[in-house]
Amino acid sequence: MYNCIIIGAGPSGASAAYALAKQxxxxxxxxxxxxxxxxxCGGGVSPAIASWFDFDFTPVIDNTITQVRYTWKIGDPVEATLKNVKPMWMVNRSAFDQFILDQAIQKGARFQDNTEVTAIQPQTEGWTVKTPRETFTATYLIGADGVKSVIAQWLGLTNPKPSLAGSLEIKTSQPPQNLNKAYFEFGLLKNxxxxxxxxxxxxxxxxxxxxxxKAxxxxxxxxxxxxxxxxxxxxxxATYTEYPLGLWRENQTLHSHNALLVGEAAGVLxxxxxxxxxxxxxxxxxxxxxxxQSLQGNPHAIAKYSDLVKQEWGNDLILAQRLAGLFYQFPQIAYKVGVKRPSAAQIMGQILCGELRYSDITEQAVSRLKKSLIPGMKG
Ligand SMILES: Cc1cc2nc3c(=O)[nH]c(=O)nc-3n(C[C@H](O)[C@H](O)[C@H](O)COP(=O)(O)OP(=O)(O)OC[C@H]3O[C@@H](n4cnc5c(N)ncnc54)[C@H](O)[C@@H]3O)c2cc1C
Structure with a gap:
């Protein structure tokens, strides 16, 4: 019987496996x-994650971003250099995910791919996990199975709010000087x-x-x-793929009997x-x-996880949703009064690095947008 079975070896599941195996x-x-x-995936990763691990991510950082270029319907460009924030990492997701997984395996985690979990059953002491070939048992379960999480459904928990994304991968050689600039286009894609x-x-x-x-x-x-x-x-x-995104729902519960949801299964995008x-x-x-903590006898640790995610991340995601609602409803004004401001790139860089929270900026950003929308409210 394992202490924990993790379903899904993406960044959330592999990170959980690493930390548990290390303990x-x-x-x-x-x-x-x-x-x-x-x-x-775009493969843009916040460098903030470096401080959460005791290993070095250098082998899987393809290039880093220090400049951003914004456009409105391909025109009206604004360029900015990211100052006072660490450069954003660009990674190839298959290499990045495998890398974290390898660190977990080195610490002693056992990994089995080509193994779909087809059912889970609660036991008095934990869980039975069924796959087509074998059945496993563990005291704890982590559902890290991504946006369409079946573990969430089987646990009777809510799936994240679905949204839609598309990814176009284009292989081409390019000069190194092109590798430090990321591009963001607003206006072409509605909402x-x-x-x-x-x-x-x-x-x-x-x-x-x-x-x-309706996407x-x-x-x-x-x-x-x-x-x-x-x-x-x-x-x-080019290779085009569509894939859902999992968005946070207010009051989302992320735990059940000895089981937790993480990553996009938990809707933290x-x-x-x-x-x-x-x-x-x-x-x-x-x-x-x-x-x-639960293994060490803390009876409240599992329930506290849901509260912690809600407080530390969920509340901020609700503010981000509020901002996104306004931003994507009035994108042209948002581009003019928000994105084009010289400070906008720095603020977004600081948010991605965890140095700023949405709670630090939402009120001011919403009020600036509203002032531009309502005639007579312009200051
Ligand atoms: C087009 C697009 C672009 C994006 N760009 C970015 C970006 O630039 N930067 C960024 O930070 N985020 C980006 N994201 C979001 C990011 O890709 C996800 O948030 C991230 O992958 C979530 O990680 P995860 O570990 O929760 O789940 P996933 O990475 O989705 O991993 C889930 C794993 O669970 C496995 N699984 C599912 N069901 C089962 C089952 N029944 N049994 C066994 N295994 C199972 C799957 O095979 C998968 O490997 C993007 C997303 C999309 C769609």
């Missing part, structure tokens, strides 16, 4: 995919935006619909391809920017702390 707990991590596996992250092997162009209940898949694809062509890229050999890797890793690490 000397027995961990089994199961994933239905064959690893290293690809994941539709969302497009981000274009350079890598040494090409471009990852992502688009996400972050407002409203238009055809429109998403059309605008991502339009953007790529306008950017001057040949899309004839930022509804304004689409950032999911840093919050997913954070929840993985916090879940591992809760399980460690």
């Amino acid at each position: 000397g707990h027995s961990v089994l991590i199961l994933d239905r995919a064959s690893f290293p596996r690809s994941k539709p 969302g935006y497009i981000w274009n992250f350079p890598k040494s092997y090409g471009y990852s162009i992502s688009g996400a619909i972050l407002r409203g209940n 238009n898949s055809a429109e998403l694809k059309k605008q991502i391809f339009t953007y790529a062509t306008e950017f001057g890229l040949d899309t004839s050999n 930022d509804p304004l920017t689409g950032e999911g890797i840093r919050p997913s890793i954070w929840t993985g690490l916090k879940a591992s702390e809760a399980i460690s």
